[in-house]
Amino acid sequence: MQTTQNQPQRNLHPIIRNLFSKRGLDLTEQEEFLSWDLKKLPELTDLRDITKAALRIKKSMSYGKKIGVYGDYDVDGTTSCALFWQFFKSLNYENVALIQPSRFVEGYGLHKSSIDDAISQDIDLLITVDCGITNTEAALYSKEKGLDLIITDHHTDACEEMPEAYAIVNPNRRDEPENSPLKTLAGVGVAFCVCLEVKNLFESEGKTCPSLYPLLEYVAIGTICDLAKLTPVNLKLVRHGLKKVKDSSFLGVKAFFTPEERSRPIIPSEKLSFQVGPLINSKGRLDHPEKALKLLISDNSEEAFSYYAHLNDCNNERKKITSVVFEEAKDQVISDCRDEDLIINIVYKDDWHEGVIGIVASRLVETFKVPAIVFSNAEEEGVIKASARSAGPLNLFDCLNQNSDLFIKFGGHKAAAGLSMKKENLPLLKENLKNLLRELPLIERTVPEDYDLEITAHEINSELLSHLDLLEPFGMGNEKPLFKVRGLTLQSFDLLKEVHVRWNFLSSQNGPNGSPLRLKGISFNYVGKWGVLSPDRIYDLQFAKDSDLSVYCHLSLNRFNGRESIQLMVEKITL
Numbered sequence: 001m002q003t004t005q006n007q008p009q010r011n012l013h014p015i016i017r018n019l020f021s022k023r024g025l026d027l028t029e030q031e032e033f034l035s036w037d038l039k040k041l042p043e044l045t046d047l048r049d050i051t052k053a054a055l056r057i058k059k060s061m062s063y064g065k066k067i068g069v070y071g072d073y074d075v076d077g078t079t080s081c082a083l084f085w086q087f088f089k090s091l092n093y094e095n096v097a098l099i100q101p102s103r104f105v106e107g108y109g110l111h112k113s114s115i116d117d118a119i120s121q122d123i124d125l126l127i128t129v130d131c132g133i134t135n136t137e138a139a140l141y142s143k144e145k146g147l148d149l150i151i152t153d154h155h156t157d158a159c160e161e162m163p164e165a166y167a168i169v170n171p172n173r174r175d176e177p178e179n180s181p182l183k184t185l186a187g188v189g190v191a192f193c194v195c196l197e198v199k200n201l202f203e204s205e206g207k208t209c210p211s212l213y214p215l216l217e218y219v220a221i222g223t224i225c226d227l228a229k230l231t232p233v234n235l236k237l238v239r240h241g242l243k244k245v246k247d248s249s250f251l252g253v254k255a256f257f258t259p260e261e262r263s264r265p266i267i268p269s270e271k272l273s274f275q276v277g278p279l280i281n282s283k284g285r286l287d288h289p290e291k292a293l294k295l296l297i298s299d300n301s302e303e304a305f306s307y308y309a310h311l312n313d314c315n316n317e318r319k320k321i322t323s324v325v326f327e328e329a330k331d332q333v334i335s336d337c338r339d340e341d342l343i344i345n346i347v348y349k350d351d352w353h354e355g356v357i358g359i360v361a362s363r364l365v366e367t368f369k370v371p372a373i374v375f376s377n378a379e380e381e382g383v384i385k386a387s388a389r390s391a392g393p394l395n396l397f398d399c400l401n402q403n404s405d406l407f408i409k410f411g412g413h414k415a416a417a418g419l420s421m422k423k424e425n426l427p428l429l430k431e432n433l434k435n436l437l438r439e440l441p442l443i444e445r446t447v448p449e450d451y452d453l454e455i456t457a458h459e460i461n462s463e464l465l466s467h468l469d470l471l472e473p474f475g476m477g478n479e480k481p482l483f484k485v486r487g488l489t490l491q492s493f494d495l496l497k498e499v500h501v502r503w504n505f506l507s508s509q510n511g512p513n514g515s516p517l518r519l520k521g522i523s524f525n526y527v528g529k530w531g532v533l534s535p536d537r538i539y540d541l542q543f544a545k546d547s548d549l550s551v552y553c554h555l556s557l558n559r560f561n562g563r564e565s566i567q568l569m570v571e572k573i574t575l
Contacts, residue, residue, distance in 0.1 A: 013467035018453055019481055032232050034470060036239055042181045045197045047190075053150045053167035054197035056125060061093050065124035070099045070114060071293075072130040072187070073284035075277050079222035080129035080152075080191040082296035083215050086250065087195040090210045091202075097121055098297075102288045103355060104379070108418055109411065110135040115142045127194075128152060130187025130226075132163065133170050134411045139163030152190045154228075156413050158401055169194055172413075184229040184477075188222030189237060216241035217253055218296070220473070224269050225277030227415055229477035238473045242267045252298040255308040260559070269473035270480075279308075282315035285355030322356045322363075325349075329360050329374060330367065330530075342368060343437050343445070346430050348375035348384060358387035358416070365389045367530045369447040371396050371437075378420055383408065388417040394437075394445045403432050415476065451552055452481040457488065457507035457517045460566060465557055480554050482571065488519065488549045490542060490573075493535045501526045501535050503570055508548060521553060521568030532572050547575045 020030045032040075045051070060067050069084045071077035081098050088096045099114065106113060109131045115138060118126050125148050132139070132151035136159050142149040148166040157174045169190060171182040185193070192215060199209045220241025223234055230238070246262040248254045254262075256276045261267060283292045295307035332347045345364050352360075357374040364372035373388040390396035395414045404410055406429055410419040421429070437445050474480040487508040494502040500523060507517035526532065533541070542549055553568040 012470075013464055015453065015455060015459065015464055016467050016470070019471075022452055033235065035232070036236060038236055038240065041236055042233060044182070044193045045200065046180075047169050047171060047182060047193060048173065048176060049167040050169050050194060050197050051201075053127075053152070053169050053194055054201050056148060056150060056166060057127070057194070057198050058201050060125045061088075061091070063124075064095060066095045066097060066122055067093075068097045068099055068118045068121065068123035068126045070101075070110060070118070070126055070128045070131070072108065073100050073103050073289040074130070075225035075280045076187040076222045077130035078280055078284075078289060078293050078296060079218040079225075080188040081293055082252075083188055083191050083218040083222075084127065084129065084195065085297045086215060086218070087198075087212070097123060098293060100284075100289050100293060103284055104287070107385075107420075108409070110138040112138055112141045114138065115145055115147060119145060119147055123147070125150065129191050130154070132165070133157050133168070133173065134159050134163075134409075136161065136163045139165045150194075152187070152194055154185055154187045154190050154413070155411055156397055156401075158397075158404070158411065181231065181233050184231045184234055186219075186223040186226045186228035186234075188219050188226075189228070189234065192216070192219050192237075213240070214244060214249055217245045217248055217250060220245060221253075221272055221276060221280075224272040224473060224475050225280070227476045230473060230475050231477060235473065235478065238269070239266070242269065242272075242473060250296070251301055251304040252295040252307070255295065255298075255304045266469075266472065268469075269475055273475065278318070279311045279315050282311055282318045285318055285353075285359075286314055286321075318356060321353050322359050325352045325356055326360045326363050328352070329364060333364065333368060342370055344370055344433055345372040346375070346426075346433065347373075348426060350377045352376035354378075354385060357385075358389070358418075361387045361389040365391050365447065371445065373433075375426065382423050383420055384423045384426065385420045386418065388412070388419065390415045392443070392445060392447045394440070399433060399436055402436065403429055406432075450482075451484045454484040454486065457485055457509050457519060460485070460519065460555060460568075462566070465555055465566065468555060483553055483555065485519075485551045485553065485568070486548060488551050490535075490539050490549060491518075493539065495527065495535070499527045500524050501570075503535075503551075503568070505549070505551065505568075519568055520558075520565065521551065521570040523570040526570075533574075538573050538575075541575055545575060550574045 025033060069081050071081035085096060085098055110128055127150045129152050131153055133153040133155050139149055143164050151163060151165045151168045153170045154172055156172050162168060162173060171180055171185055196212055199212060202209050216237055220238045223238050228234055243266050245253060245267045280292045283289050291307050291310055295304060298304040298307060328349060329347045333345045345368060354376050357376050361372040361374040369391060371391045371394060373386050375384045375386040378385045388396055388400060397412050397414050397417050400417055406421050406425045408420045412418055488505040491504045491506050496502060503521035505519040505521060510516055551568060551570055552572045553570045556567050556569050558565050558567040
């Protein structure tokens with residue numbers, strides 16, 4: 001695969017050096033962090049059962065048998081399905097069926113009905129992607145029915161016994177080494193590893209196979225959007241995927257990006273996090289996810305843009321539903337926490353749309369800086385379903401696993417989980433989790449209010465932003481730096497759509513030409529945000545107290561009508 005050399009250490013901006021130091025990276029770790037060199041990846045095929053799985057896939061292909069790929073309905077599962085599809089297509093193998101369950105019919109994971117469906121389609125081999133590690137009952141049923149099952153997953157192996165599958169490829173299965181660098185792979189990363197091993201087997205027999213490098217596009221999208229931790233192995237894979245995305249040969253992927261975006265050296269990870277991911281997820285949140293998958297594998301421009309337009313409509317509808325549910329959930333949190341410490345937010349309403357409760361849980365964490373679990377009614381009478389999101393370093397999966405006797409279904413990983421249980425168990429779960437979290441130090445269970453570095457207004461320039469680009473991609477484990485800028489005065493502000501704020505600041509420091517420095521900023525969904533001063537209150541207080549402001553912000557480049565300007569992405573403002 002292709003490689004790109006990393007930026008030499010000696011050329012790093014001093015603020016970037018300070019940032020690395022603050023995050024505890026020594027010079028060797030800094031070099032590894034910045035590296036693009038795919039030759040320095042750990043052995044991607046060093047996973048249990050991966051050769052066994054690859055040999056079984058190769059066998060089905062050799063005999064022209066039908067292979068089924070069964071994926072979760074989220075971005076990770078959808079990109080994993082697309083990756084396998086394009087891999088088989090590159091080898092001119094077409095006897096493949098892609099299968100995704102509905103969130104509202106089958107629900108998450110592999111089911112007996114899925115096995116029956118696969119058998120009815122004359123599928124010889126079923127491969128799961130981004131699911132299956134906890135589906136012991138379905139795996140046993142598949143074995144009884146004589147259907148070989150390969151599980152590829154990355155979720156925690158939390159059952160008493162592993163599923164009885166033909167092969168299980170999962171860096172987080174219980175018998176994988178604890179220190180394996182592959183443990184942070186997303187489901188799509190595991191799928192990529194399996195395809196790589198199949199390719200290696202064919203090439204060992206003298207067959208010429210196309211490069212898998214284009215498939216890193218799917219790895220990048222799935223890894224970022226699934227909030228997989230950006231360790232060095234994921235950073236390398238995602239960086240190359242983001243670089244390849246801008247001139248993608250996959251029409252469905254290309255549909256997400258404007259010509260202007262594709263003209264950049266690399267697509268920023270925020271584009272995936274805040275735009276591409278929500279679009280792909282939107283269909284599965286409202287009904288069946290198949291059109292999102294069809295978009296990702298489309299080889300027809302007109303068809304691709306038609307699917308894209310449909311997903312865009314779905315996402316707009318999803319936004320409306322999310323807004324209503326979030327406001328109701330937030331009100332419930334504020335009401336519930338009046339008489340006790342805010343330690344975890346567990347909220348429930350019977351008519352909340354199941355497809356958005358994960359987003360709402362994430363927004364509650366963002367708002368209140370503590371873990372959140374959001375419940376809604378399931379289809380079955382007396383059963384409720386939930387999406388859970390962690391805060392800070394807390395391993396919420398472990399906390400929930402200690403209460404697994406209360407659940408009907410349960411799965412996930414450190415940062416996020418899903419579960420279902422009888423409604424009558426909700427009070428006990430609340431009590432158990434609150435007692436459990438109270439025993440932990442505050443720093444272990446909340447999002448830290450800290451910032452990365454304090455910088456001056458005159459240090460904010462295009463040179464700094466270009467060096468910040470070296471740190472891409474941003475995400476879990478490599479958060480976008482939060483800076484504190486002191487000595488600012490709020491000159492004016494504008495409200496946008498009643499919830500967003502555009503800021504105009506003046507620095508007490510003069511610029512190179514001797515005139516005061518002016519900085520522009522923006523905050524999304526700021527109005528009504530928990531724990532922040534309102535814009536008009538900030539404006540009045542700074543003069544009443546004769547005090548400068550400290551602005552906590554990320555730095556970004558605003559592009560509009562072909563012009564670029566530096567913009568502060570403001571999180572909060574203090575006096």
